[in-house]
Amino acid sequence: MPLLVFDLQRFSLNDGPGIRTTVFLQGCPLACFWCHNPESQSLSPVLLHYDARCLRCGACARVCPAGCIAVDAASWSIDRSRCTLCGRCAEACPVESVVLSGRIREDDALLDRLLPDLPFYRESGGGVTFSGGEPLLQAAGLARFLPRLKERGIHAAIETAGAVPASELDLVLPHADLFLFDLKHVDPAAHRAATGADNRRILENLARVAASGTPVVVRVPVIPGFNDSEQVLGAIADRAAGLGIGRIDLLPYHRLGSSKYTALGREDVARDLVPPSAERLEALRRTMERPGLSVRIEGAPAPADDPRRDASPPASR
Numbered sequence: 001m002p003l004l005v006f007d008l009q010r011f012s013l014n015d016g017p018g019i020r021t022t023v024f025l026q027g028c029p030l031a032c033f034w035c036h037n038p039e040s041q042s043l044s045p046v047l048l049h050y051d052a053r054c055l056r057c058g059a060c061a062r063v064c065p066a067g068c069i070a071v072d073a074a075s076w077s078i079d080r081s082r083c084t085l086c087g088r089c090a091e092a093c094p095v096e097s098v099v100l101s102g103r104i105r106e107d108d109a110l111l112d113r114l115l116p117d118l119p120f121y122r123e124s125g126g127g128v129t130f131s132g133g134e135p136l137l138q139a140a141g142l143a144r145f146l147p148r149l150k151e152r153g154i155h156a157a158i159e160t161a162g163a164v165p166a167s168e169l170d171l172v173l174p175h176a177d178l179f180l181f182d183l184k185h186v187d188p189a190a191h192r193a194a195t196g197a198d199n200r201r202i203l204e205n206l207a208r209v210a211a212s213g214t215p216v217v218v219r220v221p222v223i224p225g226f227n228d229s230e231q232v233l234g235a236i237a238d239r240a241a242g243l244g245i246g247r248i249d250l251l252p253y254h255r256l257g258s259s260k261y262t263a264l265g266r267e268d269v270a271r272d273l274v275p276p277s278a279e280r281l282e283a284l285r286r287t288m289e290r291p292g293l294s295v296r297i298e299g300a301p302a303p304a305d306d307p308r309r310d311a312s313p314p315a316s317r
């Protein structure tokens, strides 16, 4: 199967060393209540409508074969139960007010999008990062595609939440140069309550990646009321240090994904969370330090010997 991609971001400085292209793959087995990419969770394409951009021109309604869009001078609405996700409305919209998230990309076409930036990857020590959603849900497609990067000398990173069978991870592991591995909580019940799944597989897969020798950075989204305590983050630090992992990045909660919930016709249940202050984050960061473990906060300068020091820190998922 070709890869199902919902976004592609060139010149990313957030998802691994150097200048990168980040390829966002559709589908995620988790449902984190704070998710900044809710359009990525579905295993099939989804339709978003950003009302603030809408011109009420009606072009989308005119091409919809299912007749499920209604537009007048004051409003835009859709009957999602009748939408077949054909994408014609998105193609007709002049301002990307209506957008279809998730499109099949044939391998050759995807490679054609990536290769023009090869000089930037080489110059900066960058490459390509597969994120999501959960890229390992498309492990077979990645295992087929990643060697095409490797044969061109392009560094490949996988940003994963790790909630997949080990057999899927094993398909990708030999082809990845770096894992950016999300770890949100070490307690199974707390993890299940916040994400819809316990973390047994995640912890096992993190240990598997660490034991493989492939470089791994643990990334922790810091979510108010869920894991922003010395106790919870300390347990994560202990787990990482115990696996011989040398680096944790803290990714503070932010509200940038909120408009996507409205565009999907969903409620943003995390909209009232208050992002942690810089002082609080720094205090938490200090409590996580362990021998051999470097802990960074998104936005803080990297140490001089850090291979990613020319890159901005990663965006919170």
Ligand code: SF4
Residues within 6 Å of the ligand: 047, 063, 064, 065, 066, 067, 068, 069, 078, 082, 083, 084, 085, 086, 087, 088, 089, 090
């Ligand atoms: S995706 Fe197709 S069926 Fe759905 S609203 Fe758009 S045009 Fe209509």
Ligand code: SF4
Residues within 6 Å of the ligand: 053, 054, 055, 056, 057, 058, 059, 060, 061, 071, 076, 092, 093, 094, 095, 096, 097, 098
């Ligand atoms: S085509 Fe785009 S701008 Fe025009 S009504 Fe539809 S969503 Fe709005």
Ligand code: SF4
Residues within 6 Å of the ligand: 028, 029, 030, 031, 032, 034, 035, 036, 037, 038, 040, 041, 132, 133, 134, 161, 317
């Ligand atoms: S793992 Fe990431 S993409 Fe998946 S639901 Fe959680 S925050 Fe969203």
